Amino acid sequence: MSFLKNILARVGLDTRAPHGSEAGHASFDVIVIGAGHNGLVCASYLAKAGRRVLVVEASEQAGGACQTGVIGGDTRGSRCAHLLRGLDPEVIKNLGLHRYGLKYAARTMPTVALDYDGAHIIFSHNPWQVAESIKPHSASDAERYPEFHKRILQFAEIINHWNGQTPGRLRGLFETGAFEDLSADAKALQQMGARFDVLTAEDKAEFLRLFVSSVGDLLDRSFDTQLLKGALAFDGVLGRAAGPFSPGTALGLLQQWTGEVAGTKPGIALPEGGMGAVIDALTRSVVARRGQVRCSARVAQILVENGRTVGVELASGERIFAPQVVSGTDPKTTLMDLLGREHMETRLATAVDGITQEGVTAKLNLVLDRMPKIRGFDPGQVPSARFIVAPSLDYIEQAFHPSKYGGFSPDPIMEVVFPTLNDASLSDHNEHVMSIIVQYTPFHLKEGWDNHREDFIQSCVDVLGNYMSGLGDHIIGGELLAPVDLEQQFNLRGGHWHHGEPDLAHQAMMRPAPGISQYLGPVKGLYLCSAGCHPGGGILGLAGKNAAERMLKDRVEPLRTVRSAHKAHHGDDEVEAAEADVSYGEAAQ
């Protein structure tokens, strides 16, 4: 069956009108804006289906927030995202990423909730093991944990199923006003809820309540131990401008737990060679399918003619034409800057304006001359784990408050990984990489970032020093990437890791904004595949996959003429010259 599909796709490809770009460039079926992981996943799926794909990337290096680079001296590390927590197994399988070189340096990594006295709680995919480490804190919490773990995983499974679906349109769903009259959108919703039906009535009620709950309230209902609640709440707030008591963060916890990596759930893995290895594998999979990836090619504008997308114009002025354009850069940039307000209904433009996109998550990458001693572990016995500093709900809440008003807390919450424990390829001198995510770091610092970087780094190191004695003495290099730096270096608008706040008002049918949640842009032939779309942030690859599936379903209309596009952009004088240049559409008929 699948080979038949491929052949048909190829036949379709051959009969399509020849079309391409100016001056000697190959012709393409699809242009993908941005070689982040979602852009590449989308490109790879499309290429696999026989489409001629060109990926254009603004930076010199592909990957966006998912890349390996020098962090100090000649030691390398994952500069931004640093763990795989659910790159969709389907995506890995469909695109053959292991075949194209994706390897794990560590899989089934545990999470260690750091305790000041060394009585750490260690999370893994085995709830009974977790319960053992909770026991010293509270016997009753230890007893309750496995049930909680099972329930959250069960709920996460529903979310997981939902993540792989295109959300229905809110508008389309109720077009007729009668719910019984199921439109395609209603069916999409029904499918999204398919797994929901297997729950007991009681679990259904609880699942729906979790959508509007805060993770803090959920945990207060469930446990007494502060360390346990702090570590679990960390997952609920990670990457979000929300505190543990903000509604919607319980959903954040479920979303983090959807991830399956290397066969375990919730899974955490470390790609060998850093996160850039994921991008390398994806790039290879695109190229192997005859796609092209062009770096240092910043798109300045999405070209629209007669109400349809015809290609892109690069910052260099070069124009590339294709009947479909899909953007892996964030929806706000895509729609407001590259497409332009004039191509949107006022209402949609207002909705896009309403996307909140100011990141609160910084990355601190340190190079250490040796591993620090971690309280509670024998030297040399430090496990390859994800370490969490979030000792209680109130501690997280307190860390959150200053970030709302353009400040940072002297006691931040953090996630720490030492990738070099498993991956020697990152350092040539037996140095260690300490990769730290610092949550609640504002994009706009009231007093400006320039004079406060040192204070910020110092408070992070001080807090970590409580758990890792003498840490300060081992630091020999590193870099701080505050959200402002992430924007500059990785083209992440607002320094937001998820391409837009994943709050309740921007989930599922409302992500990135109501009216454009089906990966379909407001202009024909334009699609969105970024983390700003459902199912959102993290290195999942699902937005790319869902968008590709959507694009493959749509009928592609060949480009006919770009006459009026030229009229609009060059003025009447040049129209005739332009016509002579690019009247390929007519020549084909």
Added chain:
Amino acid sequence: MDRYDVIIIGAGINGLVSAACLAKAGRSVIVLRAPGNASADYTAGWRGADGFDFPTPASRLENFPRRLVQDLGLEGYGLRPGAMQSPALVSPSHGALVRDVDHNDMVRRLREISSHDADAYTDYISFITRQKRYLNQFVDLNGGAMPERRDLLPLLASAGQDGMWEGAHLAASSMKEVLGRRFQSEALKTLLFATTLGGYFGGMGLGPMAPTSATGLLMDPCSLGEDAQGLGYGPVEGGGAALLVALEKAAMDLGVTFADDTEISEIVHEKGEVKGVALEGGQFIETSTLIGDVDFKVLFLSMFAWKALPHDFVLSVAASRNRALVAQVNFVLDGLPEISGLPEEFLRSGAPLFVMDDLTEVEQAHDAWTLHAIPENPPVEFRFHGTKDGAEDGAGSRNYATAYVYYIPGDLAIGEWSDEHKIRLISTVVNRIVGVSPGFEKSLIDAKLVLPVDYEERFGLVGGHLFGANTALDQTLFNRPNPEMAAGTMPLKGIYFAGPATAEAPFADGLTGLSVAQRILAEPRRGPKTQSLPVQWTRALVNRIRLAS
């Protein structure tokens, strides 16, 4: 042994509405009132230094269904709904702004500040009115059953294609986002936020920057316009007490028995069915239908031999959040304060005056509250009650006012509320008012602080939360106070809950009482039919119970 068709524990608005409605339908009803809750106590809110009774917080009854006023003939019992009032904001940085109840007046007023905001306001009001109409399908002011979870989608569908996503988006958003996107004037944004504080939003326990906080805008009493089905914004003459007195009189005339100063020993049940109530002192009143108009934690955790109730149910009751966030300071003054930027009549009208700077300041107050600390600049709602001439004892005339203070935690992280903390809070409130009314401190004769713990004691509400449980979305509609109880799953047959933590309660006073009565009347009558007791007999019973306790 006495037997009634229905026993009602507690005589708040809902309990009395149930009592009157059931008695009207021919059921024999007895209302058990705890010590301190007898008829005469209704008017005693918080006794001031010179005998003035400061009203309880439930003095704003904008959503008490008009239908009940008519059906029970409450105006015949002296109920006088007040006129709609126009609240105002005084912000130290952004000046004073009145929220005219009359839409055209408000638009004219705004036009002087910003024509953008004047237009945006008209658009906003029609938006909120539209959304409120959808919400009204959930909250039937005629007391119909609340919709269940599975009714949700078809109900939302009736909102049509545009209303649908507007509504979902609004419900998920924060106040600050929604107001910030529409308006330019800080004063207007703050005022529109402030008018929601006394209602549903004030029970949520969220700040204006929290997701879902914008749902509070749907309960903005000033946006109801012609759709309003309740009494409207404005105190009933005599406050909530006047409503209670009118309801009590109506219930008595309909044959309801009142037993005062009763203390419940235990709700007796057998084979999963309610059998009656045992009182302290040994009396037993038999029934097969019992309504609790008390805090649900009190009802289920202290009126039962609770080990007899299903364990999961008890846990679920205990896990509901009821973190209080309102306190009040009652002032006795020897002069009428002048508020900068507002005419004298404004205060005299008794309309609420909000003293707060902007939404950021409010969010900061909420931050402190989350961490169980006293906020530095809590939002304050100032209300003037009236003047008493000092002819009798030679003293000058006295004025009475209350400042409701928001985001005040019930418990402090650092320990008990000490006198020092109380004094600090009072001076914080006084200073806020002095900031907009210079010289206020000179007219001050007395200031008394009422904390959540005092509400707990006075009204029997655990934690002192005036809604009985927080009204955030995870505890609203079919989650209120928890999914089990919202779905009507009660641990026993014949038990009904009509306290403040029901699905209907945050939306309209008295609605729960009506809806419970209708549910009971819809069910086949249980137990042997009994006659209402004659009034004389009732008095004797009351005396007996009193003597015994």
